[in-house]
Amino acid sequence: MNRVGIVGAGITECRSRWVEATYWKLFQMAVRAALEDAKMTAAELDAVVYGIYNDMFEHMAIPESALTGWISMGLKPGVRVTNGGATGFYAMRAAYMEVASGLSDIVLCVGGEKATDCFDPQSGTPTPAVVGVIAQSWDPFYEYPLGATASDSYMGKCMAYNDAYPGDIGDGLVRAQMIEMLCRQGNRNPFGQRRKETVTAEQVLASRWIIAPFLRLLEACMYTEGAGALIFANEQKTLEICQRTGRQPIWVKGVGAANEPYAVGRGSDNLMELPRIKSDHLAAYRAYEMAGVQPSDIQIVEVHDAFVAQLMITMGELGFVLMGKTRALIDDGVMADIQKLGDEGRPEPGQVLINPSGGLIFGGHFVGGSNMFSTWSAIREMRRRQVPLSLVHGTGAINAAYGGAMILELGEEVRA
Amino acid sequence: MSQNQTVIPQEFNLPAGVRPVTGLDGIPCLELATQMTTLYWQTYGEQSRFFQALIEGRLIGAKCPQCQMVLVPPMTWNCPDCGFTDMEEVVLPHHGLLAATAPITIFPPAGQHGNAPYARGYVDVAVDVAKASFLPARLITTTGLPRPGIFVKGVKLKLVFKDEREGRITDIFWVPWDEIPEGLRDIEPLLASQLQFEDPKPPVIKRPFEEVFTAVRDLAVKAVRSPRAVENLKAVGTRRIGVWVGGGEFTLSIQNGCLEVKRVSDPGVDFVIQADDPNVFLKWANGGSLSDPAAEGSLWLPNTEAFGILPALDRVPRSVRRDEGEGKLSPES
Ligand SMILES: [Zn+2]
Numbered sequence: 001m002n003r004v005g006i007v008g009a010g011i012t013e014c015r016s017r018w019v020e021a022t023y024w025k026l027f028q029m030a031v032r033a034a035l036e037d038a039k040m041t042a043a044e045l046d047a048v049v050y051g052i053y054n055d056m057f058e059h060m061a062i063p064e065s066a067l068t069g070w071i072s073m074g075l076k077p078g079v080r081v082t083n084g085g086a087t088g089f090y091a092m093r094a095a096y097m098e099v100a101s102g103l104s105d106i107v108l109c110v111g112g113e114k115a116t117d118c119f120d121p122q123s124g125t126p127t128p129a130v131v132g133v134i135a136q137s138w139d140p141f142y143e144y145p146l147g148a149t150a151s152d153s154y155m156g157k158c159m160a161y162n163d164a165y166p167g168d169i170g171d172g173l174v175r176a177q178m179i180e181m182l183c184r185q186g187n188r189n190p191f192g193q194r195r196k197e198t199v200t201a202e203q204v205l206a207s208r209w210i211i212a213p214f215l216r217l218l219e220a221c222m223y224t225e226g227a228g229a230l231i232f233a234n235e236q237k238t239l240e241i242c243q244r245t246g247r248q249p250i251w252v253k254g255v256g257a258a259n260e261p262y263a264v265g266r267g268s269d270n271l272m273e274l275p276r277i278k279s280d281h282l283a284a285y286r287a288y289e290m291a292g293v294q295p296s297d298i299q300i301v302e303v304h305d306a307f308v309a310q311l312m313i314t315m316g317e318l319g320f321v322l323m324g325k326t327r328a329l330i331d332d333g334v335m336a337d338i339q340k341l342g343d344e345g346r347p348e349p350g351q352v353l354i355n356p357s358g359g360l361i362f363g364g365h366f367v368g369g370s371n372m373f374s375t376w377s378a379i380r381e382m383r384r385r386q387v388p389l390s391l392v393h394g395t396g397a398i399n400a401a402y403g404g405a406m407i408l409e410l411g412e413e414v415r416a
Numbered sequence: 417m418s419q420n421q422t423v424i425p426q427e428f429n430l431p432a433g434v435r436p437v438t439g440l441d442g443i444p445c446l447e448l449a450t451q452m453t454t455l456y457w458q459t460y461g462e463q464s465r466f467f468q469a470l471i472e473g474r475l476i477g478a479k480c481p482q483c484q485m486v487l488v489p490p491m492t493w494n495c496p497d498c499g500f501t502d503m504e505e506v507v508l509p510h511h512g513l514l515a516a517t518a519p520i521t522i523f524p525p526a527g528q529h530g531n532a533p534y535a536r537g538y539v540d541v542a543v544d545v546a547k548a549s550f551l552p553a554r555l556i557t558t559t560g561l562p563r564p565g566i567f568v569k570g571v572k573l574k575l576v577f578k579d580e581r582e583g584r585i586t587d588i589f590w591v592p593w594d595e596i597p598e599g600l601r602d603i604e605p606l607l608a609s610q611l612q613f614e615d616p617k618p619p620v621i622k623r624p625f626e627e628v629f630t631a632v633r634d635l636a637v638k639a640v641r642s643p644r645a646v647e648n649l650k651a652v653g654t655r656r657i658g659v660w661v662g663g664g665e666f667t668l669s670i671q672n673g674c675l676e677v678k679r680v681s682d683p684g685v686d687f688v689i690q691a692d693d694p695n696v697f698l699k700w701a702n703g704g705s706l707s708d709p710a711a712e713g714s715l716w717l718p719n720t721e722a723f724g725i726l727p728a729l730d731r732v733p734r735s736v737r738r739d740e741g742e743g744k745l746s747p748e749s
């Protein structure tokens with residue numbers, strides 16, 4: 001396979017609702033930002049991959065068809081990827097594959113979501129409608145009629161994890177301390193949805209339960225409207241563009257993915273095992289193997305944190321802390337403190353900077369492009385801190401069935 | 417088919433129109449009332465047999481003749497582990513084990529209005545075979561609303577059928593086996609009308625006051641010996657807190673990082689905190705938290721001052737446990 005770099009990254013501001021823009025405009029804003037970042041024009045792009053999770057949010061079947069011209073990709077190949085919460089990651093994987101295979105030299109990967117135009121007339125607010133649309137991710141025969149939601153399915157995973165590994169994720173104070181740290185990180189993100197908010201551990205513990213005992217209101221990700229774009233290029237084009245921009249290249253060193261099956265059970269690979277998030281584990285370890293690295297080599301991660309308890313489990317599944325002992329993130333200081341690192345500091349040995357963007361809880365979560373948002377942040381932090389490796393993670397679908405991981409490497413500066 | 421009921425509730429609609437809207441940028445925009453709805457007569461297809469059996473009061477699954485895997489519900493009748501070999505119908509028992517502790521949804525999505533709180537879990541029905549799927553299940557208790565502690569991993573459950581069934585997963589639900597009167601446990605199908613769901617009896621407080629008091633006093637004795645707990649308590653300063661619980665009263669005195677528990681209620685306390693259920697304090701003494709019951713409403717606090725010291729008190733039993741685990745408790749005096 002050909003070596004692949006990421007030469008440009010751009011995101012929109014994350015907002016709870018963009019009244020001023022449709023998703024057409026949001027995607028265009030992200031593409032424009034990525035092209036400016038790479039000092040390129042759209043004419044240099046060979047093809048596009050769109051990450052759009054759900055037609056009902058965009059209120060248009062084949063939603064990408066409207067984008068083709070408005071993002072200046074007329075008469076070029078384009079493919080849309082939709083993989084639940086992991087849509088962004090899978091779109092990135094598709095763009096990576098297209099370049100790695102040699103089929104295209106430079107591929108645009110753009111994802112986003114317009115989620116909160118939805119409206120629930122009974123409550124007079126968008127939220128139950130948004131939750132309701134996501135609940136359509138379940139089958140109409142068994143799970144949907146029982147009232148499955150994104151929250152209760154991820155919490156089902158957390159409960160099962162807690163059954164298997166008691167005394168780990170159940171300490172609300174540990175989770176609240178993580179939230180406080182994520183909040184401070186989100187404050188540094190100029191595009192972050194909650195960049196002006198201050199949330200303390202005490203406020204987290206005082207916020208109302210969504211699902212006891214692992215999810216309070218202030219432990220959940222947001223619904224965000226926004227878009228993010230990345231530009232993937234082959235080795236030659238990457239070096240050319242990095243010469244142009246005068247920046248160190250970012251190489252894709254490893255890509256791994258795994259999807260768990262829909263039905264829950266035991267004893268078969270075609271049934272989902274509840275207490276684990278196996279998709280996360282397999283995806284990450286496949287990416288490590290391809291990259292030839294260990295978790296201990298990686299000091300910046302942008303993990304898909306739908307909920308803090310799930311973030312803890314995912315950090316265990318990714319191998320940064322032991323399963324059943326993920327509270328070491330706080331207890332043993334594995335989670336680096338941004339107050340100590342500042343804008344340019346490198347994490348201490350044994351420490352990991354987790355979600356410097358503020359993650360999906362404070363930064364933003366525009367589903368089809370959240371993982372592009374994470375990648376944008378990972379690149380930014382690698383460059384400013386001169387940290388050689390980072391990991392971007394995506395998860396999604398019912399019971400966190402889909403998992404993906406991409407490992408990025410900061411390359412040597414390119415000389416003319 | 418249901419009479420007088422529609423798939424989309426009548427009130428779930430919007431008046432048609434366009435209206436002005438202004439967002440963060442302050443630019444006047446417009447928004448359109450619209451919809452993206454499809455109605456379906458969705459075929460159950462190969463799933464039909466399962467629902468036909470439910471109507472008859474039976475629970476069936478699909479069993480693979482080669483690998484013996486049982487799927488319930490039979491989401492497929494062709495084994496994915498054995499080259500899609502045809503699976504056979506198997507009749508399943510009307511009881512099972514909860515495969516994992518079930519979440520309870522308080523804030524339902526559109527479409528579940530009025531149903532919350534509800535518990536959804538996975539029931540392991542074909543417990544005798546090595547490979548089996550779990551049945552997605554609505555979990556119901558005869559003791560009131562679903563709440564944490566009832567639907568925990570491994571609890572035995574009885575399948576209950578609604579009296580009137582039309583072929584939906586909500587035609588059935590599962591109730592803790594212990595709540596089913598003995599004479600009804602072997603009935604298959606057991607009907608909802610045979611159980612008593614009205615006027616649930618409130619739970620009996622299991623632990624008497626003495627046991628709770630002893631646990632809190634033991635915690636205090638250890639806290640004095642725990643360097644971490646002493647640090648936690650120093651943050652509280654000097655406080656005397658009255659604790660009134662169902663069954664009795666005691667006083668928590670905090671001074672110089674030292675916690676003392678007195679049996680009597682002290683008239684000179686700074687404030688009184690209150691809980692009907694003394695178990696709130698038993699759980700705290702055993703490593704739980706006081707913030708949680710405060711947020712859940714089972715611990716009553718008079719003011720923000722009381723709320724403000726809870727995080728420090730929460731840390732005390734955890735600190736004791738950590739210091740004890742690391743052998744850092746100072747010797748008993
Ligand atoms: Zn088989």
